[in-house]
Each structure stands twice: as C-alpha cells, then as structure tokens.
Amino acid sequence: MSDTDGIVTNRRSAKATLYVGHRPARRLEALKVVALSICCLFVIGPFVMVISTSLADSGQISRGGGLVLWPENPSLIAYRVIFTGGQVTRALGVSAFVTIMGTLISLTVTSLLAYALSRRGMLFNRVILMGVLVTMFFSAGMIPTYLAVKQFGLLNSLWSLIVPVCASAFNVIVMRAFFQNLPAELTEAALVDGAGELRIFWSIVLPLSKPILAAIGLFYAVAYWNEFFTALLYLQDSSRWPIQLVLRQYLIDNAQVAVDNDIVKEIPPPQPALQMAILVVSLIPIACVYPFLQKHFTKGMLTGAVKG
Structure with missing residues (x-):
C-alpha cells in the first residue's frame, strides 16, 4: 500500500x-x-x-365541557358585553390608574432611596441600609398594616393600593448595586463643576440607568396590575375594585356577568365565554408592555445584581 x-x-x-x-x-x-x-x-x-x-x-x-380548543363560529359578542361601560370597564380604568401612578411613585421613591444609599459618606448610610434589609425578612403583618392604613385615612381609597407598597426592599438593593457600578469619575467630575446631588442624579445617573429602571418598572407594574388581596382588604366599595378583584369575583365566586339587553340585541353570550373574555382582557396590557421592555430586562437585572 x-x-x-x-x-x-x-x-x-x-x-x-x-x-x-x-x-x-x-x-x-x-x-x-x-x-x-x-x-x-x-x-x-x-x-x-x-x-x-x-x-x-x-x-x-x-x-366541550366548559372549554373549547378551537371555536367553530367565532364571535366577539362577549367582548362587546364587557366593554359596554359596566363594572369591567370601570375596573380596567381603576387598574390602569393604580398601575401607572403606582409605578411612577415606586420608581421615584426606589431610585431616590437607592441613589442615597449608594453614595459613600451619606449620614446614617449603614443604619438605613440595615433597616431596608430587615424589611426583606420581617413583615409587620396583616392586622398592624390594616390598622396603619386605617389610621392614615386610606381605607376605601385607591391610594391604599399604592402607598403601603410603594417601595420594595429587593428592588432598592438591586438598584443600589446598579448605581454603585456606574463610573465614579462621572459624578466626581460633576461635583468639581459645581453640580449638586439632585443635579447629578437627574442629569447623569438617570440617563445611564434606563435598563435597571425598565426592569424595576416592569416588576412594579406587574405587581400593581395583578394585586387583588390588598384591594379585598381595603376597598369596600365595589365601584373602586381593580380588574383582578372583579376577575376573582367572576371566576372564583362564580358571579354572573350582567348583560345589558338594550345594547346587546342578539342572543347573549354564555357565562363561560364572558368569564374567559374578562381573563383575556386582564392579560393583554402586561403582555403588550413586556416586549418593549424585554431588551432592557436581562441587562438591567444582571448589571444590578453583580458587584464589581
């Protein structure tokens, strides 16, 4: 060979x-x-x-026994019924208000507190940080929190869904870690030029913190939109219920969805179709917002969670 x-x-x-x-x-x-x-x-x-x-x-x-895999004659009548200005439409407005206002307030409080805790030499920095960490492991409990909300006159008010939970200790710690990873030379140069802390925070820190703000904002928005237990505790007026509490009423308590015969002339849709339509409507807002924030989500969480 x-x-x-x-x-x-x-x-x-x-x-x-x-x-x-x-x-x-x-x-x-x-x-x-x-x-x-x-x-x-x-x-x-x-x-x-x-x-x-x-x-x-x-x-x-x-x-189909209550559930259908594929509709033979699809119809939007169930959505027409729930959008006729009744309780579901009102609940969607309440949830939108609580989610938007709550997210803005929570981002403001969280970012300010996280920035203050990230600054070296701040008075009582360690003490305040320990106080924030303690709230991650110990809670005041349902009854003391209810009494505090009642004492401040927030019962049966939409602000009772925002004020008691406007800051999360976990989100504060993550955002603080992100702020600490920002180049110190930028803030030092701004201090030399005569800028104050608020000016540095607004003009330098926030523009560089879009990923973490998007991630934390998504956390807060999802929490506010899905919250129903605090509404069940603090809101007695059903006209102020958010969409999740209305959804619970129809799905868990099997309440009947009212159909206005003056608006819906044809045969009214069955109750299972109405219940599933409310469920779909409650899922759409977060499902629409998430794709726009997804590109910042992973980057913000990884950057804020790793030190060095």
Whole structure:
C-alpha cells in the first residue's frame, strides 16, 4: 500500500468516526427539540383554550365541557358585553390608574432611596441600609398594616393600593448595586463643576440607568396590575375594585356577568365565554408592555445584581 492510499484510508476512517460521533449528538438535539415543543404546547395550550372559549357559542362550550380548543363560529359578542361601560370597564380604568401612578411613585421613591444609599459618606448610610434589609425578612403583618392604613385615612381609597407598597426592599438593593457600578469619575467630575446631588442624579445617573429602571418598572407594574388581596382588604366599595378583584369575583365566586339587553340585541353570550373574555382582557396590557421592555430586562437585572 502506498502512502497516498494510507492517507486516503485514514481520512475516510476519520470521517466515519466523526459521523458516528455526531449521530448521538443529533439524536440528543432532536430529543431536546421534541421535549421543548411539548413544554411549549403545555404552556400555550391553556392560553389558546381561554381565547377560543371567549369566542365560542353556548352550544360548543356545552359540548366541550366548559372549554373549547378551537371555536367553530367565532364571535366577539362577549367582548362587546364587557366593554359596554359596566363594572369591567370601570375596573380596567381603576387598574390602569393604580398601575401607572403606582409605578411612577415606586420608581421615584426606589431610585431616590437607592441613589442615597449608594453614595459613600451619606449620614446614617449603614443604619438605613440595615433597616431596608430587615424589611426583606420581617413583615409587620396583616392586622398592624390594616390598622396603619386605617389610621392614615386610606381605607376605601385607591391610594391604599399604592402607598403601603410603594417601595420594595429587593428592588432598592438591586438598584443600589446598579448605581454603585456606574463610573465614579462621572459624578466626581460633576461635583468639581459645581453640580449638586439632585443635579447629578437627574442629569447623569438617570440617563445611564434606563435598563435597571425598565426592569424595576416592569416588576412594579406587574405587581400593581395583578394585586387583588390588598384591594379585598381595603376597598369596600365595589365601584373602586381593580380588574383582578372583579376577575376573582367572576371566576372564583362564580358571579354572573350582567348583560345589558338594550345594547346587546342578539342572543347573549354564555357565562363561560364572558368569564374567559374578562381573563383575556386582564392579560393583554402586561403582555403588550413586556416586549418593549424585554431588551432592557436581562441587562438591567444582571448589571444590578453583580458587584464589581
């Protein structure tokens, strides 16, 4: 056998070995794709069923046992009913107000406190930081918090959903770590030029903190939008209930959704379709906001959580 034949044989053997070695890897990748596809179906399936049920008619819902996988004759009548100016529309306005105002107030309080705690040499820095950390592990409890809210005259007020929870210790710590990672030379140069702390915070720190502000703002917005327990405790007037408490009333307590026959001339939609329509409406706002903040979310959380 010549040297050339030996080289060709070795190359073929190497290719065969490489091919055989890739076969288990390809099978593993295929198994991963199948497993992830099944997981996606389990996650997406309930959402599809909820949307399909909200569009289905009473006959199909009855045949499906209360849930429909795909509507045969889709109709938006359930959404027309809940948007006729009744309790659901009013609750959406309440939730929007609480979410927007609460997020703005929470971001303001959290960023100011985090910036103050990030500044070296601040008076009582360690004491205040320890006080913030203590609130992460110990809570005042339901009854003392209720009495405090009552003492401040916030019962049956929308501000009772915002003021007691306007600052989160975890978010303060994460934002403080982010501020500490900012280049110190920027603030030192601003101090030399005569800028005060508020000027530095507003003109230098905040423009550089868009990722962490987007991440923390998303945390606060989701918390305010999904909150129902504090509303259940502090709001006795049902006209001030947020959408999540109204949703709980219809889904958990099985309350009947009122249908205005003067507005809806045709056959009214079944109650399961109305309940699923309210559920879809309660999910849409956060689902629409999240994609615009997703690019900042990971960057903000990783930067704020790692020191150095």
